Amino acid sequence: MKKNNHNKHPHCDGNCRGLCCTIIENFSVAFGKKRILDNVNIHVHCGELTAIIGANGTGKTTLLKAILGEVKHSGKLKYLDAKGVRRGYPLIGYVPQYLNFDPSTPTSVFDLFMACMTNVPTWLVSPHDIRQRVSRSLELVKVGDLINRRLGTLSGGELQRVLLALALDPIPDILLLDEPVSGIDHKGLALFYELVSDLREIYDFSIIIVSHDLSMVEKYADRVILLDGTVVLNGTPNEVFNHDLSRRAFGTFISKQKSEARPAPVHEEGGIIC
Amino acid sequence: MLEWWYRLLDILLPLPWLDHIFMKNALLAVLLATPLFGILGTMVVNNRMAFFSDSLGHGAFTGIAIGTLMGGIKPLTATIIFSILFAGTITIIKNRSSASTDTIIGVFSSTAIALGLVIMSHGGGFNKFSGYLVGDLLSITPYEIKLLFIVFLGVLLLWLLSFNKLLLISINPSLAASRGINTLLIESIFSAALAVVVTVTIQWVGLLIINSLLVLPAAAARNVSLNVRQYHLFSGLIAIVSGVTGLTLSYYWNTVTGATIVLVSAALFITTYIIRNRFLD
Numbered sequence: 001m002k003k004n005n006h007n008k009h010p011h012c013d014g015n016c017r018g019l020c021c022t023i024i025e026n027f028s029v030a031f032g033k034k035r036i037l038d039n040v041n042i043h044v045h046c047g048e049l050t051a052i053i054g055a056n057g058t059g060k061t062t063l064l065k066a067i068l069g070e071v072k073h074s075g076k077l078k079y080l081d082a083k084g085v086r087r088g089y090p091l092i093g094y095v096p097q098y099l100n101f102d103p104s105t106p107t108s109v110f111d112l113f114m115a116c117m118t119n120v121p122t123w124l125v126s127p128h129d130i131r132q133r134v135s136r137s138l139e140l141v142k143v144g145d146l147i148n149r150r151l152g153t154l155s156g157g158e159l160q161r162v163l164l165a166l167a168l169d170p171i172p173d174i175l176l177l178d179e180p181v182s183g184i185d186h187k188g189l190a191l192f193y194e195l196v197s198d199l200r201e202i203y204d205f206s207i208i209i210v211s212h213d214l215s216m217v218e219k220y221a222d223r224v225i226l227l228d229g230t231v232v233l234n235g236t237p238n239e240v241f242n243h244d245l246s247r248r249a250f251g252t253f254i255s256k257q258k259s260e261a262r263p264a265p266v267h268e269e270g271g272i273i274c
Numbered sequence: 275m276l277e278w279w280y281r282l283l284d285i286l287l288p289l290p291w292l293d294h295i296f297m298k299n300a301l302l303a304v305l306l307a308t309p310l311f312g313i314l315g316t317m318v319v320n321n322r323m324a325f326f327s328d329s330l331g332h333g334a335f336t337g338i339a340i341g342t343l344m345g346g347i348k349p350l351t352a353t354i355i356f357s358i359l360f361a362g363t364i365t366i367i368k369n370r371s372s373a374s375t376d377t378i379i380g381v382f383s384s385t386a387i388a389l390g391l392v393i394m395s396h397g398g399g400f401n402k403f404s405g406y407l408v409g410d411l412l413s414i415t416p417y418e419i420k421l422l423f424i425v426f427l428g429v430l431l432l433w434l435l436s437f438n439k440l441l442l443i444s445i446n447p448s449l450a451a452s453r454g455i456n457t458l459l460i461e462s463i464f465s466a467a468l469a470v471v472v473t474v475t476i477q478w479v480g481l482l483i484i485n486s487l488l489v490l491p492a493a494a495a496r497n498v499s500l501n502v503r504q505y506h507l508f509s510g511l512i513a514i515v516s517g518v519t520g521l522t523l524s525y526y527w528n529t530v531t532g533a534t535i536v537l538v539s540a541a542l543f544i545t546t547y548i549i550r551n552r553f554l555d
Contacts, residue, residue, distance in 0.1 A: 068452060070448075070451065070452070094452045096448065096449065096452070099445070099446050099449060100446060101445045101446050102320070102322070102445075104496065105320055105444070105445065106495070106496050106499035106500065106501065106502065106504065106505040107441065107445060107501065107502055107505075108500060108501035108502070110501065111441065111501050111502040112442075112445065114438070115437075115438035115439075115441045115442050116438075116442065116453055118438065119435070119438055119439075120438075121433060121434050121435075121437040121438060122437065122438055122441065122502050122503070123316075123433065123437050123441075123502050123503055123505070123506040124434070124503070124506075125503075126503060148500070148501070150500055150501070151445070
C-alpha cells in the first residue's frame with residue numbers, strides 16, 4: 001500500500017519563497033457517519049493558480065464550502081503574509097458555479113453590486129460614486145457595458161464574468177472559483193481562463209479553481225491537486241497528469257498528454273512542495 | 275385628531291365623495307396602506323412568497339379568533355403576537371425541514387384557518403366575524419389610522435436599513451450567505467414585519483383579498499421595471515392609484531372597498547402585462 005506522502009502536514013521552511021501563503025490544515029468533513037473529506041492539507045501561494053481536480057463525488061465542492069465556512073469542518077485555515085507572519089482570516093472572493101435565480105427579477109447588474117457593496121438602500125438611490133465603482137469593477141472583467149442590464153438578460157458567460165467581478169470587490173486574498181465555466185462554449189472558456197490568469201499577474205492573490213476542464217487546467221494552472229476524499233496528488237500539471245493515479249482517474253486525456261511530454265519525477269517524499 | 279387632514283381635503287379636493295368624514299378617513303388610510311403593500315409586495319413577489327403571505331392572512335384570522343376568545347375587546351396585541359409567532363414558526367420549520375415549502379405552508383395555513391373558523395363558529399356566533407373575511411375600510415377610525423402610520427414608519431425603517439440584504443437573499447440565498455449575511459435572521463424579520471402589516475390591516479381589507487393587495491401591484495410593476503428603483507416606484511404608484519381609484523369607485527358603485535381596489539390593481543396588471551415587451555430587453 002503506497003503511502004500517501006502528498007498529504008503530509010506541509011512545512012514551508014523558510015518564507016515560502018517570499019510569497020504570502022494560505023494553509024489549509026487537516027480539513028475533515030463528515031456528514032453523519034460518512035466522511036467526505038479526510039485530513040486535507042493544502043498550501044496555496046499568492047500569485048499562483050491552483051486547480052483542484054477529481055472525479056465527481058470526490059469532495060471538491062465540499063472542500064470549497066469548508067474553506068468558505070459554509071460547511072462544518074475540523075481543521076484550520078491559516079493565512080500568512082509574505083514574511084510568514086500570521087495575518088488573521090483571509091478575505092475570500094467566491095465565484096459560484098452558477099447562480100440560480102429568478103430570471104424575471106427586476107434587478108440590474110448595478111443593483112446586485114450596490115447591494116453587495118453598501119447598506120445604502122438601493123431601492124431609493126443610485127449614488128454617482130457607487131456607480132463609478134461598479135463600472136470600474138465591471139471594466140476589470142471586460143463587461144462594463146452590462147451595468148444597467150437586468151440580471152435575467154445576461155448570457156451564461158456574461159453572468160459568470162459579473163460574478164467574477166463581484167468576487168473581486170474588494171480585492172480578496174483568495175479567489176475561489178467553483179467550476180466556473182460549466183455551460184459556456186469553448187471560446188468563452190478560454191477567454192475566461194485567460195482573464196483569471198491575467199488577474200493573478202495584476203493582483204497578488206491566490207486563486208483556487210475547482211475544475212473538470214483538464215485542458216484549461218493544464219494550460220493555466222501552476223499547481224494541480226488531485227482530490228479523492230483527501231489529497232492524492234499535488235504537483236505541477238505535468239507531474240500530476242503523468243502520474244499513474246491521474247491516468248486511472250481520468251483515462252484517455254492523460255495518456256494523450258503523456259505521449260506528448262516527457263515524464264517528470266513526482267515527489268514521493270517530503271509532502272508539499274513550497 | 276385629524277382636523278388638519280379634513281381641512282386640507284376640503285381645500286384641495288372638494289369632491290362630493292369626500293364630503294363624509296368616513297371617506298376622508300378612508301382616503302388617508304388608503305394613502306398609507308397602499309404604498310405599504312406596494313413596497314412589501316416587491317419582496318413578497320421576488321421571493322415567491324405569495325402563498326406564505328396568504329397564510330399569514332389565515333394566521334391573523336385565527337389570531338383574532340383566539341384573541342377574542344381570551345379577551346372581549348379588540349384583541350390587537352394578542353393577534354399581532356400570535357401572527358409573529360405563526361410567521362416565525364413557518365420560517366424556522368421551512369429552513370430546518372426537507373419537506374417542500376409549499377407543503378409546510380399548506381399545512382399551517384389550513385390548520386390555522388380551520389382552527390379560527392371552529393373557534394369563531396362555536397356557539398353560533400360566526401356572523402360578527404364575517405366582516406373579517408371581507409373587510410370594512412370605511413369603518414376605520416382616526417386612532418387606527420395612527421396605528422397604521424406607526425406600522426408604515428416601521429416598515430420604512432426596515433426598508434432603509436435592511437433592503438440590500440433582503441435583495442441579495444431574494445436573488446440567491448447562498449450568494450447572500452457567502453457575503454456574510456445572516457439569512458435566517460433577515461428572513462425572519464421580514465416575515466415578522468409582513469405578519470404585523472397583514473394582521474393590522476386585515477380588519478379593513480379582509481382575509482379574502484389581502485394577499486392580492488400585496489401581490490398585484492408588485493407583479494404589475496415587474497412587467498415594466500428594469501431595476502430595483504423602478505420596481506419600487508412603479509409598485510408604489512400602481513398601488514396608490516389602485517387604492518384611490520378603487521376607493522372612489524366603491525363609493526359610487528356601493529361595493530366593498532378592498533375588493534374594488536384589487537380589481538383596479540388587476541386591470542393595471544393586465545395593462546402592464548400587455549405593454550411589457552416595450553420595456554424588457
